[in-house]
Amino acid sequence: MSLEQxxxxxxxxARINLAQPQDLKAYEASGGYAALRTAIxxxxxxxxxxxxxxxxxxxxxxxxFPTGVKWSLxxxxxxxxxxxxxxxxxxxxxxxxxxxxxxxxxxxxLVEGMIVTAYAVGACTGxxxxxxxxxxxxxxxxxxLAEARxxxxxxxxxxxxxxxxxxxxxxxxxxxxCGEETALINSLEGRRANxxxxxxxxxxxxxxxxxxxxxNVESLCNIAPILVNGSEWFxxxxxxxxxxxxxxxxxxxxxAKRTGVYELPIGTSAREILEDHGxxxxxxxxxxxxxxxxxxxxxxxxxxxxxxxxxxxIGRAGSRMGTGLLTVVDDxxxxxxxxxxxxxxxxxxxxxxxxxCRDGLPWSVKILMALERGxxxxxDIAQLERLTxxxxxxxxxxxxxxxxxxxxxxxxxxxxxxxxxGVAKTPVAA
Amino acid sequence: xxTANPTTTVKLSDLPKAQPFALTxxxxxxxxxxxxxxxxxxxxxIGALKIVQQHRGxxxxxxxxxxxxxxxxxxxxxxGVATFYSLIYRRxxxxxxxxxxxxxxxxxxGYEEIKTSLEKNLGIGMGQTTTxxxxxxxxxxxxxxxxxxxxxxxxxxxxxxxxxQGISTxxxxxx
Numbered sequence: 001m002s003l004e005q006x007x008x009x010x011x012x013x014a015r016i017n018l019a020q021p022q023d024l025k026a027y028e029a030s031g032g033y034a035a036l037r038t039a040i041x042x043x044x045x046x047x048x049x050x051x052x053x054x055x056x057x058x059x060x061x062x063x064x065f066p067t068g069v070k071w072s073l074x075x076x077x078x079x080x081x082x083x084x085x086x087x088x089x090x091x092x093x094x095x096x097x098x099x100x101x102x103x104x105x106x107x108x109x110l111v112e113g114m115i116v117t118a119y120a121v122g123a124c125t126g127x128x129x130x131x132x133x134x135x136x137x138x139x140x141x142x143x144x145l146a147e148a149r150x151x152x153x154x155x156x157x158x159x160x161x162x163x164x165x166x167x168x169x170x171x172x173x174x175x176x177x178c179g180e181e182t183a184l185i186n187s188l189e190g191r192r193a194n195x196x197x198x199x200x201x202x203x204x205x206x207x208x209x210x211x212x213x214x215x216n217v218e219s220l221c222n223i224a225p226i227l228v229n230g231s232e233w234f235x236x237x238x239x240x241x242x243x244x245x246x247x248x249x250x251x252x253x254x255x256a257k258r259t260g261v262y263e264l265p266i267g268t269s270a271r272e273i274l275e276d277h278g279x280x281x282x283x284x285x286x287x288x289x290x291x292x293x294x295x296x297x298x299x300x301x302x303x304x305x306x307x308x309x310x311x312x313x314i315g316r317a318g319s320r321m322g323t324g325l326l327t328v329v330d331d332x333x334x335x336x337x338x339x340x341x342x343x344x345x346x347x348x349x350x351x352x353x354x355x356x357c358r359d360g361l362p363w364s365v366k367i368l369m370a371l372e373r374g375x376x377x378x379x380d381i382a383q384l385e386r387l388t389x390x391x392x393x394x395x396x397x398x399x400x401x402x403x404x405x406x407x408x409x410x411x412x413x414x415x416x417x418x419x420x421x422g423v424a425k426t427p428v429a430a
Numbered sequence: 431x432x433t434a435n436p437t438t439t440v441k442l443s444d445l446p447k448a449q450p451f452a453l454t455x456x457x458x459x460x461x462x463x464x465x466x467x468x469x470x471x472x473x474x475x476i477g478a479l480k481i482v483q484q485h486r487g488x489x490x491x492x493x494x495x496x497x498x499x500x501x502x503x504x505x506x507x508x509x510g511v512a513t514f515y516s517l518i519y520r521r522x523x524x525x526x527x528x529x530x531x532x533x534x535x536x537x538x539x540g541y542e543e544i545k546t547s548l549e550k551n552l553g554i555g556m557g558q559t560t561t562x563x564x565x566x567x568x569x570x571x572x573x574x575x576x577x578x579x580x581x582x583x584x585x586x587x588x589x590x591x592x593x594x595q596g597i598s599t600x601x602x603x604x605x
Contacts, residue, residue: 082469091574092571092572092574093572094533094534094535094571094572094576095533095534095535095572095576096572096574096576097574097575097576097577099574100574100575125469131574132480132517133517133529133570133573133574133583134574135586168467170467170473170477171476171477171480172476172515172517173476173479173480173515173516173517173518174515174516174517174518174570174571175514175515175516176571187476188473189470189472189473190470190471190472190473190474190475190476190501190503190511191472191475191511192510192511192514193514193515208469208470251576251577252577253535253538253539253576253577253579254535254538254539254579255538255539259576259577259578259579260577261577291534295533295534295572325576327534327535327538327576328538329538330538333538338534338537338538341532341533341534341537342534344532345532345533345534345571348571349571351514
């Protein structure tokens with residue numbers, strides 16, 4: 001298939017070249033920056049917003065909020081003042097490795113997505129908030145930005161339109177919580193990454209108190225293709241597998257045969273992702289359970305494999321699609337240990353701002369470690385269940401602790417006997 | 431009644447003196463460049479700390495006040511930022527920093543064996559530096575290369591599909 005045809009089926013990965021990503025010239029030769037040129041010349045900013053809304057693109061960072069709707073909450077008009085576009089490139093959700101691919105393999109597609117998004121919401125400056133460990137991505141994005149700036153696609157008076165917009169890479173210095181959009185804004189402002197209260201939402205008061213749109217890398221990489229090929233084309237990419245539009249970067253990690261990232265119609269079944277693309281489990285390993293999209297999603301079981309991987313379907317099954325990259329747990333694993341690993345992560349990465357999260361997460365780790373050693377107490381399992389409620393939605397300042405409780409509550413539901421096996425036969429002193 | 435020996439007196443001049451500290455021209459220049467990206471200097475906090483760390487390997491206490499002055503916030507505020515982020519080192523580190531992913535996908539594919547092998551090869555535990563100052567060993571959350579688990583970074587290099595047996599050969603590349 002030619003690149004042209006490939007781009008119509010796999011708009012996100014057709015251009016990916018990890019060894020040597022397209023430079024500006026090659027990107028433009030394959031239709032790059034056509035979306036920006038057309039938008040600036042012929043489409044009003046609000047109409048760009050409408051096209052994205054009409055495409056049924058739901059945010060690819062994990063929450064699935066419709067991207068066009070998010071943009072439409074930004075105040076528009078000549079008096080709306082300084083506004084910002086921020087790309088959440090702080091990919092740190094355990095089990096997620098898709099945004100790295102997009103940034104290292106096709107940096108110009110993200111840059112174009114940023115510029116078109118900025119045009120759609122009337123932003124003056126953009127920041128790509130990139131995690132510090134992604135050094136290759138930083139280098140390639142900075143190169144792409146410099147090329148775009150030199151070609152008049154970025155900076156003052158873009159393409160002679162009179163509109164100014166510049167964009168910078170802002171690299172972080174660790175901490176998972178920076179991926180939470182209001183914590184990210186605090187971090188970008190040079191503060192500790194504690195989340196902010198919502199409302200006000202960033203679209204009204206975000207970076208430096210100004211209207212700000214925060215979008216995930218994968219969401220932004222879809223923007224230029226939507227403008228070039230149309231909203232209807234994008235909706236149809238899901239091939240009727242989902243009412244959401246587009247393709248999705250799915251993936252598999254854990255003890256599967258062909259771990260990796262695959263671009264497929266959104267709504268593809270988990271079974272197809274794991275078995276056809278991931279090659280199934282490695283020889284000698286059986287699938288015990290799986291996380292649909294990151295550490296902060298509820299475990300699902302082998303009998304859930306035929307579900308369509310989209311936000312609504314996985315939500316109805318009691319989990320979340322999250323980032324859409326499957327982590328498969330094999331039958332050699334003990335679930336108490338697996339969950340202990342997950343909760344240790346969340347406990348370490350808590351920003352410490354609110355008590356349930358700061359104190360509750362280490363408490364869950366302490367209990368899980370006791371159960372792991374076979375020294376749990378009879379009341380420990382009930383205590384873990386209480387924690388899933390006390391740290392659940394509505395009890396904490398942000399979604400960190402509720403996310404941490406998702407794998408715990410589902411492991412308790414599906415694998416209770418493994419937790420019970422950790423209770424000491426003779427009572428342990430308190 | 432005090433039991434302190436009254437004959438022992440400590441003179442102020444005997445105490446170790448704080449090392450005089452100044453940002454280098456290069457550091458100042460790079461921080462100025464970073465400041466140009468933002469309408470508010472505070473936003474350059476993390477970037478400025480990273481610049482100093484890149485040149486010195488870590489961020490000594492004495493660096494906080496001059497950096498804070500450059501970006502226009504108080505030293506206490508910058509200290510708060512510098513202690514929040516895990517990739518800002520506030521103690522000296524070895525010539526090479528090893529960051530081992532301990533998140534779920536790497537855990538499922540053999541993180542614990544990799545950790546044991548590293549600790550055995552280096553003779554140190556997590557958070558420690560070898561006596562020859564060659565390596566510092568740190569845990570890190572998901573490196574976004576889960577399909578290649580278990581993974582780690584040494585300095586800016588990503589290493590995947592690690593095996594416990596392969597660790598010693600890999601370490602030899604970093605002198």
